[in-house]
Amino acid sequence: MNKETKKELVAEMHEKLQRAQAIFAADFRGMTVTQAEALRVELRKANVEFKVFKNTLLEIASKGTDKEGITPFLAGPTAIALSYDDPVAAAKVLSKFSKDATTPFTLKAGVLTGKTINPSDVQALADLPSREVLLARMLGSMQAPTSNFVRVLAAVPGGFVRVLDGIRAKKAA
Known part of the structure; x- marks a missing residue:
């Protein structure tokens, strides 16, 4: 990937981070393609975008947004869920998938309206x-x-x- 492509991806992700009401980071290590697609379908129903994005590029893209709090959790394979409408719906889908998944799918953290939340807070949000x-x-x-x-x-x-x-x-x- 050349430098121009990276700049375009970072600019696009920066815009998405600004639009999103909440962002959730998860470790997707061990997920199969079928499981990832099933999760994407469920998240799409809740108007949530699920992406795997390079950690360093995501860190750069988050600068200047209220989602900068996610950067300490960007280590290892990280997938992000961007919630544009209802953060509770996104938390419900991710929490349910985390409980039901046969492979280890763990939530790392989230950022909701500029405040970093831990996995137990995401679960509390899902219980609302x-x-x-x-x-x-x-x-x-x-x-x-x-x-x-x-x-x-x-x-x-x-x-x-x-x-x-x-x-x-x-x-x-």
């Missing part, structure tokens, strides 16, 4: 409910006081109507 579930819970919490207030307001006229009906029934009897 999905973004949609969290949004639904938050919306439910926000709507609960309003719903209760509407029920109370609706109960007042309802009670008044029942009292009037009771008076009507008493007078009719």
Whole structure:
């Protein structure tokens, strides 16, 4: 690979690192091509890009981004997962694959919004409910006081109507 090609690859990776919300590094030593492709397919569903990139070039590309914290973990065979939308979804897929893999696939670290996280933090992130579930819970919490207030307001006229009906029934009897 010549110098120009390397510069183009570094520039492209730098742009991807800037766009990514999170990056996860993993040791893929011993993975078969079939396993790697299966992982790529699962990650693609979550809008995550899985790449094997030369460590020194990745270190250069990460300079000037909030993903620089990953550089101490770039030793040995390293694959990276770039999450562009939902870091929780990426962490879930990687964590599940790490548990289910027959070959040793270990997460090294991650960088989420400029903060370096260790493998146990990635697992904690994977244990979080999905973004949609969290949004639904938050919306439910926000709507609960309003719903209760509407029920109370609706109960007042309802009670008044029942009292009037009771008076009507008493007078009719």
